[in-house]
Amino acid sequence: MNEIKKPAIRFQWFSDEWEKRFIGELTEELHEYATLDSSYPLLTSSREGIMFQDEYRSNRTTENNETLFSVVPYGKCTYRHMSDDDIFHFNINDIVEKGLVSREYPVFDSTDNNDLRFIVALLNSSEQFRRFCRERKMGGTRTRLYYKHLSNFKPRCPMFNEQRSIADFLDNINSLLSHHQSKLKKLQALKASMLENMFPKDGTDVPEIRFKGCSEKWSMIELAKIAVKVSEKNIQNLITETFTNSAERGVISQRDFFDHDISKTEKISGYYIVENEDFVYNPRISVTAPCGPINCNRLGRKGVMSPLYTVFRTHDIDTLFLEWYFKSSHWYDYMRFNGDSGARSDRFSIKNELFFRMPIPVPGIKEQHKIGQALQILSDIIKLHQQELDKLQSIKKALLEKMFV
Secondary structure, three states: OOOOOOOOOOOOOOOOOHHHHHHHHEEEEEOEEEEEEOOOOHHHHOOOHHHHHHHHOOOOOOOOOOOOOEEEEEEEEOOOOOEOOOOEEEEOOOOOEEEEEEOOOEEEEEEOOOOHHHHHHHHOOOOHHHHHHHHOOOOOOOEEEOOOOOOOOOEHHHHOOHHHHHHHHHHHHHHHHHHHHHHHHHHHHHHHHHHHOOOOOOOOOOOOOOOOOOOOOOEEEHHHHHEOOOEEOOOOOOOOOOOEEEOOOOEEEEHHOOOOOOOOOHHHOOOOEEOOOOOOEEEEOOOOOOOOOEEEOOOOOOOOEOOEEEEEEOOOHHHHHHHHHHHHHOHHHHHHHHHHHHOOEEEEEEHHHHHHHOOEEOHHHHHHHHHHHHHHHHHHHHHHHHHHHHHHHHHHHHHHHHHHH
């Protein structure tokens, strides 16, 4: 089998074969050290990029002022020298003029007539390099890759002008990705703020953010006044699709969530029937749902749900408004005061009677509708931005696979 010597995707003005060259020829290790007294900030190199250490790990206790650290100048590269899965991620310092990293972290620059950005992109995307790293594992669970080992990796590389063209092109893609990521974070922060401030806080009867023309005080209504517990079971097994309620994905078909059916067909006769727009409370707790998630069935069809879940059907309230209320944290205090995590630390426990006594802050129906619509529109915009970001990341990944040998 002939060895590939040119990339599949290439700028048309380049045609030379790529030559094999040691990383030790393309780069040189830097040896500058300093203590915390230097006033340089502590950095860390992670798979998410290079960042200030106090942002990455806020409770990290640093060494004393006499400890020596490696200095990473702006525009130079560093990486964590150990990996649990044979994947190493290389980062160029683009956040501070000089920063400090552990002395165990190698720091290097490109040699003359080589582009460091190209070399970093190659190392971060090369399957050949990952095989090289796997071969470095000498027993144990971790792979160690110091610069002396890295320098022996021998990939195919183009000449400087092609390196620079590829690096410039990838910089443009990264800038576009960064722009989309920044916009997405701002929209997510706006959504979090709206969820916090469009519902009244404890001890108040109006929210901090309101629509023009809305001025009436909100009422407190028990959940039982606007909802009834669903107790209808799938006795005749007429419904065969089982739903689950995920904190991240909402009410979803069990088959889509787990890639297969978990429940046995012969056992779902005891499951509750869930109609479209019914609400489901899942007592399983998580970081994103500390009291368990409450979500609305928006699948547009019936399904069945395990009796471990609480299913309820609402009336005399805008379902979209109530759905977004349960996506906020305003109801957590009531749950924590009236329930607990019980014997199982992964499940929240609250009696049905107390659950349906939960107080729900409710404005007039027009304001309910406006709040529900506003939050839904913002959520849809965020979803579109996330899809665009995912597409860009997929394009970048595909290009990286084709732009290197």
